Amino acid sequence: MRVVVHEDPVGRAETNWIARIALEPFGFEGLWEQVWLRRTGDDLAMMCCIPLRAYGVARGDVVRLSADGSTVTEVVERSGRRVLRALLTDQRDEDVAEIAAEVTAIGARTGVPLEWSEVRLVAIDVSPEVDTAGVLGYLAGLAEAGRLEWEWGEAGPFVA
Known part of the structure; x- marks a missing residue:
């Protein structure tokens, strides 16, 4: 397992x-x-x-x-929160580290909770109480540039 x-x-x-x-x-x-x-x-x-x-x-x-x-x-x-996940697809580890540092910094500045997994995957807590525009806007720019792929956590139902 x-x-x-x-x-x-x-x-x-x-x-x-x-x-x-x-x-x-x-x-x-x-x-x-x-x-x-x-x-x-x-x-x-x-x-x-x-x-x-x-x-x-x-x-x-x-x-x-x-x-x-x-x-x-x-x-x-349900809590009313959503999860946005982004997978950094840049090939160079230095670029991934730079993007990860910027996403983390934006989250810290704006109070947006997020968690990282294996350096390239970030999960973001999107709630009505917190303004997520800064971090989501940054990620949207990276997605448009082809530097990440993203999905909503409710793209599928919970199945046990």
Whole structure:
């Protein structure tokens, strides 16, 4: 079993539980995503990280856990947040590092939460409470230049 981990989850201070999401239903055979949660009931928890690979779930969503608490089985309540993922496609590592630093800096300046996976993939927490125009505008320019590919996290439904 291979696991995608959150090196620096945005809601780490809010968490008290780690579970996983099977990524096979989303086309990633043999891969799981470890997610950070805050337990809110016997079998319920709130997502405290930005999903890096799973579809149909976002930070702040309330999810149901399996009987042993190890696996997310369904989304029970939506938070109103969205996830935008961008994959940096530049070939030169120096260019990727420069873009990653700029995206991180814009996020920090504007208060937009984001998480990185394997240097080239960023997941951005898009919520009604935070102005995401700066970071999304920067990414849109890179997409137009062919330097990244992007998708919304709700491009597909959550499937356990």
